[in-house]
Amino acid sequence: xxxxxxxxxxxxxDSDTPEGxxxxxxxxxxxxxxxxxxxxxxxxSHRRALLRRVxxxxxxxxxxxxxxxxxxxxxxxxxxxxxxxxPAQVIVQxxxxxxxxxxxxxxxxx
Numbered sequence: 001x002x003x004x005x006x007x008x009x010x011x012x013x014d015s016d017t018p019e020g021x022x023x024x025x026x027x028x029x030x031x032x033x034x035x036x037x038x039x040x041x042x043x044x045s046h047r048r049a050l051l052r053r054v055x056x057x058x059x060x061x062x063x064x065x066x067x068x069x070x071x072x073x074x075x076x077x078x079x080x081x082x083x084x085x086x087p088a089q090v091i092v093q094x095x096x097x098x099x100x101x102x103x104x105x106x107x108x109x110x
Contacts, residue, residue: 061090061099069101069110 013023061067068086088103099110 058096061093063090063092065090067099067101069103069108 013020013027066087066089068084069088070082071085072082086103088101088108091100091102091107093099101108101110
């Protein structure tokens, strides 16, 4: 920090000496670098999360649970392979895979 062994970091940061000014500038650069790192790290984590496909819940559904459901494309649209619909309400679950839901007044088997 300083060639003076008795001078503390706080006193150096508060002083108007050239060493104190350099110390404050160095602290400011470190703080800016830390903020930039945190921002970049959060941005890349968010981007990775958006690129991942959502994995549907494979557990049991209770009656009345609100869910979203995936339907494959029904039209001859080459851009859309399917999409999420909902929210829908669970009526009953048969076994591990079949779930009966209601959405917009329709009964659907998923």
